[in-house]
Amino acid sequence: MMDWMPQGLWFEVCLKVFFAFMMVGAVMTMAGYSVLAERKVSAWMQGRVGPNRTVLPFVEYIPIFGPLLKKLGMFQPLADGLKFLFKEEIVPGHVNKFYYYLAPLIALVPALTTMTVLPFGQMYWNDGTVSTLALADLEVGILFVFAVSSLGVYGIALAGWSSNSKYSFLGGIRSSAQMISYELAMGLSLLPVFLWVCAPGSSESGLSLSAIANSQSGGAWLFLVQPLSALIFLIALFAETNRLPFDMPESETDLVGGFHTEYGSFKFGIFFVAEYAHIVIGSAIFTVIFLGGWHFLPFMEDPWPANWIGSLLGVGWFLAKTIFLIFFFIWIRWTLPRFRYDQVMHLGWSKLLPLALVNLIVYLLIVTVIDQNAAANL
Amino acid sequence: MNAVDLLFWLFAILSVGGGLAMIFSRHPVSAAMFMIVSLVGVAALFVLLESFFLAILQVLVYAGAVMVLFLFIIMLLDVGPEAGKRKLGHFKMGIFGVLATVLLVGTLLTLGNSFDSLALDQSIWPELSEPKDGPSQSLPFSTQVSSFGYGLMTKYMLPIQISGFMLLAAMVGVIILSKKTPGREDVN
Amino acid sequence: MPPPTFELIMAKTVVLERKPLSFSERTYLPQIATGLKTTFSNMFKPKVTLQYPEEKPVIPNNYRGVPTLVKDPNGREKCVSCQLCEFVCPPKAIRITPGSVPEDQDDREHVEKAPQEFEINMLRCIYCGYCQEVCPEEAIFLQDEYSSSGFTREEMINNKEKLYELGGTLPDRHYKWDKKKEAETDGNTH
Numbered sequence: 076m077m078d079w080m081p082q083g084l085w086f087e088v089c090l091k092v093f094f095a096f097m098m099v100g101a102v103m104t105m106a107g108y109s110v111l112a113e114r115k116v117s118a119w120m121q122g123r124v125g126p127n128r129t130v131l132p133f134v135e136y137i138p139i140f141g142p143l144l145k146k147l148g149m150f151q152p153l154a155d156g157l158k159f160l161f162k163e164e165i166v167p168g169h170v171n172k173f174y175y176y177l178a179p180l181i182a183l184v185p186a187l188t189t190m191t192v193l194p195f196g197q198m199y200w201n202d203g204t205v206s207t208l209a210l211a212d213l214e215v216g217i218l219f220v221f222a223v224s225s226l227g228v229y230g231i232a233l234a235g236w237s238s239n240s241k242y243s244f245l246g247g248i249r250s251s252a253q254m255i256s257y258e259l260a261m262g263l264s265l266l267p268v269f270l271w272v273c274a275p276g277s278s279e280s281g282l283s284l285s286a287i288a289n290s291q292s293g294g295a296w297l298f299l300v301q302p303l304s305a306l307i308f309l310i311a312l313f314a315e316t317n318r319l320p321f322d323m324p325e326s327e328t329d330l331v332g333g334f335h336t337e338y339g340s341f342k343f344g345i346f347f348v349a350e351y352a353h354i355v356i357g358s359a360i361f362t363v364i365f366l367g368g369w370h371f372l373p374f375m376e377d378p379w380p381a382n383w384i385g386s387l388l389g390v391g392w393f394l395a396k397t398i399f400l401i402f403f404f405i406w407i408r409w410t411l412p413r414f415r416y417d418q419v420m421h422l423g424w425s426k427l428l429p430l431a432l433v434n435l436i437v438y439l440l441i442v443t444v445i446d447q448n449a450a451a452n453l
Numbered sequence: 454m455n456a457v458d459l460l461f462w463l464f465a466i467l468s469v470g471g472g473l474a475m476i477f478s479r480h481p482v483s484a485a486m487f488m489i490v491s492l493v494g495v496a497a498l499f500v501l502l503e504s505f506f507l508a509i510l511q512v513l514v515y516a517g518a519v520m521v522l523f524l525f526i527i528m529l530l531d532v533g534p535e536a537g538k539r540k541l542g543h544f545k546m547g548i549f550g551v552l553a554t555v556l557l558v559g560t561l562l563t564l565g566n567s568f569d570s571l572a573l574d575q576s577i578w579p580e581l582s583e584p585k586d587g588p589s590q591s592l593p594f595s596t597q598v599s600s601f602g603y604g605l606m607t608k609y610m611l612p613i614q615i616s617g618f619m620l621l622a623a624m625v626g627v628i629i630l631s632k633k634t635p636g637r638e639d640v641n
Numbered sequence: 642m643p644p645p646t647f648e649l650i651m652a653k654t655v656v657l658e659r660k661p662l663s664f665s666e667r668t669y670l671p672q673i674a675t676g677l678k679t680t681f682s683n684m685f686k687p688k689v690t691l692q693y694p695e696e697k698p699v700i701p702n703n704y705r706g707v708p709t710l711v712k713d714p715n716g717r718e719k720c721v722s723c724q725l726c727e728f729v730c731p732p733k734a735i736r737i738t739p740g741s742v743p744e745d746q747d748d749r750e751h752v753e754k755a756p757q758e759f760e761i762n763m764l765r766c767i768y769c770g771y772c773q774e775v776c777p778e779e780a781i782f783l784q785d786e787y788s789s790s791g792f793t794r795e796e797m798i799n800n801k802e803k804l805y806e807l808g809g810t811l812p813d814r815h816y817k818w819d820k821k822k823e824a825e826t827d828g829n830t831h
């Protein structure tokens with residue numbers, strides 16, 4: 076068991092830690108820039124220009140490039156982050172100090188932990204072998220994602236409770252109810268997908284994310300095969316990440332700021348980043364499961380060569396899809412109004428859940444029929 | 454002592470300590486949080502046994518869903534540190550104490566007896582029906598998800614059906630209990 | 642004649658039959674797609690915002706900005722220090738110290754008074770325009786200046802000098818005092 080541990084232990088550990096830091100860096104950067112994207116896209120959709128003034132002093136003087144970066148607000152995330160860091164830290168007197176400080180951390184850590192199992196590309200080695208690029212390509216990857224992200228709700232619930240204020244409390248309660256409700260539909264919507272991929276006769280068996288992505292190589296993407304599952308999963312993803320049609324926990328029109336009403340400065344910043352990290356990871360997972368991951372278009376073989384260039388292009392393609400999905404998240408946010416709380420519950424329990432169940436049963440029958448036919452033809 | 458042992462002790466202490474802290478903490482919310490710590494500790498122990506599936510189910514079901522509901526209820530009812538201080542009478546306490554001791558001793562004895570004869574492929578449960586075609590030996594013991602699925606759908610078909618039926622009954626019961634029938638007046 | 646009854650006054654309300662929603666409408670998905678299309682096409686429309694410090698908005702003529710004191714086209718002070726504006730100003734933003742017109746200004750000898758000091762506290766002013774409305778001499782105007790800022794409270798009190806600097810000269814339709822002077826020289830006082 077774990078016989079690699081003794082020899083080269085430190086090397087292995089250091090390598091893993093290094094990769095982990097790189098991954099955290101990448102996701103955090105993407106989270107920071109999705110905040111910028113949110114501001115920019117919302118501005119464009121509303122006929123505004125968005126942040127276009129922040130710039131580093133020396134970059135400004137680069138011809139063409141500098142002003143362009145400035146106009147796109149590329150340095151705005153930096154300024155935002157610094158602002159959060161240097162704001163006055165206010166802790167209201169009525170809070171439960173311990174949980175008040177703990178809550179932002181609990182909100183952020185699961186968001187960053189889920190990415191350990193996230194595959195984001197393929198490495199073509201020189202000797203012809205192919206391995207998946209991921210921190211840990213678990214066999215039960217998707218379950219890991221569900222398990223860890225379901226812990227994220229504690230951050231919000233504790234924040235709401237420890238703040239000791241009505242608005243925060245309502246936000247926390249709403250959020251936990253919403254998360255529990257949509258987790259069911261989310262899990263059920265994925266069952267047919269795995270049934271399909273691991274159908275008898277296929278080489279796959281298990282819940283691995285990389286296997287799912289690879290099963291779509293050269294064939295149909297899964298959202299073409301299972302549109303209903305994709306739709307339910309996407310809606311549940313919006314609910315789980317508390318994005319706008321479902322942003323009950325912080326609906327500012329009726330709850331001031333929701334669960335983070337009493338939070339300020341850097342602690343609020345952590346909540347903010349955690350929300351966007353959730354979006355980034357959620358988009359990546361949707362890409363892996365339904366949009367073919369790092370593979371090119373549906374029904375097409377990957378056009379890139381099977382070497383390191385191909386690996387890089389694959390990762391780039393994966394990133395492009397993920398970024399499109401992040402854009403989609405933002406796009407939806409600035410298009411749809413917020414649901415009422417009872418509508419959220421109604422949609423979750425009496426629309427999505429039965430729909431997911433029916434979807435599961437239909438695909439169960441289809442897979443059985445295919446299986447029987449295959450057996451009969453043998 | 455190698456790294457795995459070190460990790461084992463770490464997580465063992467975490468789970469047992471979390472359990473104890475849960476029992477002794479005054480505040481319900483703290484107790485719930487300690488229970489989560491304990492559950493996650495146990496999940497980590499499963500990981501050390503390379504049983505990722507069990508570990509993840511532990512976190513997903515207990516820490517992720519059941520405890521959220523607990524916390525939810527605790528917060529909704531706003532139970533303070535003073536709640537649950539209702540004293541049991543000495544007599545009742547005695548009965549519960551004796552029962553608990555009997556249970557503990559019984560478990561220890563059974564475990565102690567069965568440890569000698571217990572090999573991995575033998576279960577202390579009575580054998581249920583073996584599948585007629587394709588005996589379970591064709592799939593060697595492993596921690597893979599597919600072997601779990603195979604076992605549940607063949608060897609342990611009856612237990613899984615029974616527990617499923619029990620859960621269904623519980624669900625129907627909850628619906629009946631919580632549903633407001635128009636004719637019946639609420640007791641409260 | 643009896644007073645008209647309620648029904649007669651109000652137009653009759655017609656309750657329209659609502660068509661039941663079709664299945665696709667009940668899923669809301671086509672509607673969401675339409676909404677997405679709208680927002681997406683909006684992204685490429687020209688922007689309506691101004692880049693403020695660099696681009697300034699066009700101020701319409703009847704804009705009510707900072708109250709200022711104006712001079713007549715001959716460059717003479719119009720305010721006669723009647724203090725009506727001080728009296729009418731709802732938040733009491735105006736403070737006037739009256740004084741007399743210097744003897745050497747012979748073209749203004751019919752005017753008896755002029756403000757020695759005239760202060761408008763822009764931290765109090767609510768831009769109501771009453772001062773402009775009440776002024777019998779048309780000496781005070783709310784003009785197109787809209788951004789007044791300062792680092793201290795003292796800076797935000799506009800004194801007489803500042804008020805004239807902001808106000809400048811406005812065309813005058815009446816030349817009231819000139820007419821009075823003419824009348825007097827023609828021996829026709831009042």
Ligand code: SF4
Binds near residue numbers: 729731
């Ligand atoms: S505009 Fe109104 S508030 Fe301002 S000085 Fe004139 S009367 Fe006073």
Ligand code: SF4
Binds near residue numbers: 719720724726
């Ligand atoms: S500005 Fe007009 S109202 Fe005010 S004191 Fe002068 S003349 Fe009178």
